[in-house]
Amino acid sequence: MRTLRTLLPTTLIALALASPACAAEPPYVGTWASDLAQCKVEQDRQEAPLVMTEKGYDQHETHCRFKSADEADNQWKVKADCTVEGSDTPYDFTLTVSGDTLTMGDEHGSNDLLRCK
8 A cells, every 4th residue: 555655755756856956957058148248238139148048049039949959078069940030040050168158159150158147
């Protein structure tokens, strides 16, 4: 017969495994800008900072959702579906984090961004 005593450990393990706190988020998650003054710009302005989540990013009228983000040696190779000013486009790029600097790179080059605090 199941009792609270036998169910409790199983329930606690299931809750711990489902908890978002158990999975560390990637270091690229956060708000990033080309200079720290840009951190204060609202998202309704073209100069807005980039807001990166584990599953995508938003910056003014650019919205990208990651199809995949494969990590190797602290670099993520990302395949994303983006909408830029209403137009859909695929976008492949890399992300690398070193301290408070995020480097985004693609076939056109790379761009360094600073972490907003």
